[in-house]
Amino acid sequence: MLKKVKRWAFKRSLWVFHVNTGGCNGCDIEIVDALTPKYDLERFGIKLAPSPRHADVLLVVGPVTRKHAELLKRIYEQTPDPKFVVAVGTCATSGSTFEGAYNVIGGVDKVIPVDAYVVGCPPRPEAIIDAIVALVNKIGKGEVEKIEKA
Amino acid sequence: MGGEQTQSQSQASSIAEWLKEVGVEAEIRVDKYNVAWTEIPPEKVKEAIKLLKEKGYRHLITISGVDLPDEGVMELIYHLAPVKMDGYPRLSLKTKIPRDKPEIDTITDIFTIAIVYEREVYDLLGVKFIGHKGLSRILLPKDTPEGYHPLRKK
């Protein structure tokens, strides 16, 4: 058990899967931007996963439209444990200006559990990287319950 | 300023003349942004649009629906634009249909893109386009309950 935790904590590369639940693409392009040479997410050992089954972290964007809610749940279930959900953007956090719109659920945490929120409309690539790195550090320091309990 | 006014007035009268050809007496108002507004009866809409397209209004921008419960009607606005017709105004062709039976003939045989726009108006307002070969929801999930049309006013 301890070995598993250590293995995870010292994992050199973190696989991130990007999900858009009906956002305006603003957050999407800042996430993609984080991969480009100017910000270069890869130097932190963070890589884009090709599917949820390979992911450690779900980066979820968008206020969650009704059509996406089921899909989001399914993606969450397909992601193996231990997994983390980062809600990127104000829409993913609370629905932002779209809260109350008839086709919007209004926030990722209304559908799946969220571990970290990056607020911003959209948040800058630096903020997104910051959040993921902070999450990784917390895991490394043993400050995240679900890893310690695993 | 006076010259432009006459030009838009003469264009407005051309449009009025064309509508007369399909048996419609319509008043055309051209606003200062070169958009013409007019209202015709729903049974004449298809013929009018067919003729307008032949005359050069070959671009259907979109179809807007407005719910007017106080008047007991729904208003449909066909937004048309002229192609290569120097200075002619964009045309917003309006018509009113009864709110308790909102139906009108499709124009998908004149403007293929109307397939998409009519579905949108059906989805959000519940207007039935007679003759549309695939009238179904396009934006809301397919399992949305029948009769739920969010853009209707309470």
Place this chain on the structure above:
Amino acid sequence: MGLYIPIGPYHPALKEPITIRIKVEGEKIVDADIELGYNHRGIEKLLESKLWISVPFIAEHVCGICSGVHQLTSIMGIERIFDIEDKIPERAKMLRIVGLELERIHSHLLWLGVAAHEAGFDTIFMYSWRDREKVLDLLEIQGGRRVVYSIGKVGGVRRDVDDKFIRKAKETMGYIRKQTKEYMRIFEEDPIVQARFRNVSILPYNVAIDLGAVGPTARASGVDYDIRAEDKYFGYSEEIGMRVAVRKEGDALAKVLVRLDEILVSADIIENVLENLPSGPIEIKVPPLKTPSPGEAFARSEAPRGELAYYYRSDGKRTPYRVKIRTPTLANILSAGYMVKGGYIADVPVAFASIDPCIACMERYVIINDGKKVRKIRWSRLIHYANKWFKENLHWLKEERVY
């Protein structure tokens, strides 16, 4: 002319949300249907409960890539409803044009990278997005933020620009021009790029007109129609360098070249406008705009993806009675379905990307029905499949696709 009717589900048990359904014979696509609704948030209804003055700040979040044109077109409509359009100062109008053209450049470079990535050319993706950063720097100075820069306001623009900005913009435009010409060269000369783009997803002129295609998608098929040239809103004119970019071939390559050409036109416009920027206020001082008189207004503009239209209805209240927004991707959706047909499955990423769809691009699925079996594949896997297929079949495809 056949009707491109949305085809019903092939497999009734498949209740998953899907975006593109294609029917194939072997590797060739014989029918296609595109489903929307993922990003439908209910904005039109939402706006009925917001103050007129708030509308542009919500409109700019309809699309994060072309937030500027959404905001400014919504503002155009509101200024017509409140009947203040003819009072907007010249300097404000010109600054709006600068913001809109900077947006067009960033959007086209973004698209170039995405389209290149979908065809497996990741180097072009990295280069074009790096170039795009320089344009975002300018937008950040002008608007205050790099995405959703919020340049406009009802009555003018929010911020002014200074000489430093003008110098930096000129420098950036010189750089962008150089890079764009290089991209044009790559697309016109590299044989592997040609195999993926030339003669792929052709949209003939007549079909483009019949299906109501707009924007670069239509202009790549010879349709000489650009709202900036038609309506000359905000002061677009030939004098400031406005020129309509048109190509005849109608294939994916033409769509790339039209957009690259438009970047050059935008660079010209930005330089001309900043060279001759009129002095004066950047906004009109108006009393708080609360309630317009009852009426209606229509506004349209040329967004990077094509014609964008806003319709407003006022009943004299503080909130709009009705707001209708028609985005360019909706106008191009039937054309996208057409273009995918007759091609190979491996062409789908490029064919669909060539309309520059403003749909959330990450969770798309493609349903493939080959007459015997129906399978569902995720977009990223489709790209992977396509790139592999092209590597294996390039030897005979090169003859088929390249002159």
